[in-house]
Amino acid sequence: MHSRVNQWTSNVVEQCLSQLAKLGKPFKYIVTCVIMQKNGAGLQTASSCFWDNSTDGSCTVRWENKSMYCIVSVFGLAL
């Protein structure tokens, strides 16, 4: 459903961000979401960060169904 994917990525990202903001912690957040059709092709993501290891961190969640993969990454940086 090519027409709906745009909306799905936006919704996922906005809802994640609003839930994180509701936590009320003193952090800056970055949320990214990749949705890919299952076609036998390969996809690789990596990230490199320059921050303070004691206070900042990231988390990645992978999800799939019969027709697509979804990868969501969240980076949190302390104020």
Added chain:
Amino acid sequence: MGESGEMLDNSYVIRPNFQHKFKPATAKECIHQILKEELVSKQYDPEQVPALTRALSEAVKDKLKEMGYDRYKLVVQVVIGEQRGEGVKMAARCFWDADTDNYAQDIYMNEILLLHLPLLVLQSDPCW
């Protein structure tokens, strides 16, 4: 930053000066150079691609640090996909300080692979 035993004087600067502000256009040029050099005729090889993505993100991060953004925190993300006609959508949202934080991105495509590189830059808290 005090770890080596020396104490630096307080600068009392909470926001970057206009000259030191992150400029997305220069960062994008920098990313583009690195991508062109590294990927000019690479194929998608499932064995090598994980190492390639990691190396690319490290290279971009180091190059950006050399450009003088020493009071910024950086997040560099690299996504490499194989071109097989599949559809891919990527979205990002950020919760940050719009005056000081910004992002730059670049996309590189050849017949075999597609690479998307968003780079996010956030101001670190002055902690000297």
